[in-house]
Amino acid sequence: MAEVEEIKNLETNKCKQNKRKPWDDGPCLDRWEIEKFDPSWNPSGMLEVGSFSRAYPKRREKHLLKCWPRVKSALEEHGVSCELNVVGRYMSVSKTKMTRDPDIIVKARDLLRLLARSVPARQALKILEDDMAYDIINIRRMVVGSKEDFLIRKIRFLGHNSSSLKALETSTNCFIRMQGNTVAAMGSFRGLKRLRIIVGTCFRHDIKCVLWMS
Incomplete structure (x- = not known):
């Protein structure tokens, strides 16, 4: 336990920028608050058209074909058009004349990335909400050693029947999906920061x- 506390202190105090500032402790200050977008702020729409595309693995094709009508409907509510190209095996999103939120195209891009990372569509669509964020953590780069060492740490991190992972989801209030060499997570900025540490x-x-959690 002493070793865990030592590492916690090291991770928390490794940068001078982590020192408390006088303006950090205001009684009504919430640095994590996200103001929701109102379409009335941009009644004329976007001046330029922007688009993003994302390739997806073959194993995701069946799931994407099944959930794509739901994805398309959700994006159209925000004035964003989308396309699923089965031949080229990629997804694309683009702004339209009905787009009002300048940030929605970035969130739509993030949606494609989450769908390609094996996140279920029902969960991935939550990224379109203003107070939802995501993080992709490359865990393979964190382990200096053989593939066997990495797999052992990965199994230990998951716990028996993924019990440790479920406890971590409850503790950070984040959705967590481990796939291959990465961990995909969705939640608040506060929860994602704690999760990455x-x-x-x-x-x-x-x-x-x-x-760690104890």
Whole structure:
């Protein structure tokens, strides 16, 4: 336990920028608050057309074909058009004359990335909300060693029947999906920041996730 506390202090105080500032402790200050967009702020729409595309693996094709009508309907509500190209195996989104929120095209791009990362469509669509964010953590780069060492730490991080992962989801209030060498997570900025610290500490220093949360 002493080792865990030591690493926690190291991760928290490793940068001078982490020192408290006088303006950080206001009684009514919430640095994590996200103001929701109102379409009346931009009644004339966008001046330029922008688009993004994202390739997806073959194994995701069946799921994407099934959920694409729901994805298309959700994006059209925000004035964004989308296309699923099965031949080229890629997804694309683009702004239209009905687009009002300048940030929605970026969120639509993030949606494509989450769908390609094996996140279920029902969960991935939540990224279109103003107070929802996501993070993709490359856990393979955190382990200096063989593939076997990485797999051992990965199994230890998941816990028996993914019990540790479920406990971490409850603790950070984030959705977590581990796929291959990465961890995809969705939640608030506060929760994602805490999650990245925990994941980095567990994989770099080979510490059980349960010990950190306790």
